[in-house]
């Protein structure tokens with residue numbers, strides 16, 4: 377269908393096309409603000425180490441830049457999944473990219489507990505609430521140890537973003553993602569990363585609850601972000617997060 381193909385190519389390549397963050401300023405093919413890539417690198421490196429991950433699913437992998445980084449720099453075996461045929465074609469051209477499939481996060485074509493770590497960055501905001509609930513359950517179903525979900529920060533709903541981005545449907549605070557996951561029967565905790573709405577969810581073989589892993593993950597990720605020069609202040613919600621996680 378040419379119209380859809382054109383839409384997808386523009387979504388990923390045209391910096392002036394909503395949501396307007398793709399294209400010219402890509403870092404290693406990662407279509408966001410250049411300063412965002414080290415933040416995500418630090419998060420992924422920290423969680424992969426703590427979860428002792430060897431395998432990972434990148435759900436909503438886009439053009440596969442982060443999956444490639446995880447394969448080459450973290451030595452993970454990474455499967456990518458995306459709904460966009462254009463993105464899947466691009467992702468398959470990268471190192472290890474033949475492990476990329478087309479599919480829907482809300483109906484994953486994988487067996488239960490098939491991946492040590494499941495990563496879902498910047499995709500769930502495009503679903504409606506029912507779709508997001510189905511996606512959270514699916515992501516947790518295929519995860520052995522942990523699921524990281526990160527979505528657009530809720531405050532963007534009141535700013536320029538919402539006016540220029542007709543695609544985003546869910547602007548939720550981290551605590552709302554946690555609440556949605558817990559209402560689906562999942563073990564989840566909101567994370568204190570500033571500028572995004574992130575939460576960690578326990579996989580089927582994570583013993584002892586998600587709070588201890590989340591505490592260690594947040595500290596290590598922020599430390600790595602600082603070392604990479606991507607953190608210029610302590611997130612305002614960090615102390616409250618620490619108190620809450622310790623009391624869980």
Ligand SMILES: C[S@@+](CC[C@H](N)C(=O)[O-])C[C@H]1O[C@@H](n2cnc3c(N)ncnc32)[C@H](O)[C@@H]1O
Nearest residue numbers: 436437438458459460479480481497498499502
């Ligand atoms: C903002 S991009 C993020 C890409 C990548 N995760 C990253 O961090 O750069 C959102 C991605 O989610 C994908 N996506 C949206 N809804 C999806 C769904 N229901 N199933 C699979 N992928 C989906 C889009 O095609 C797009 O590649």
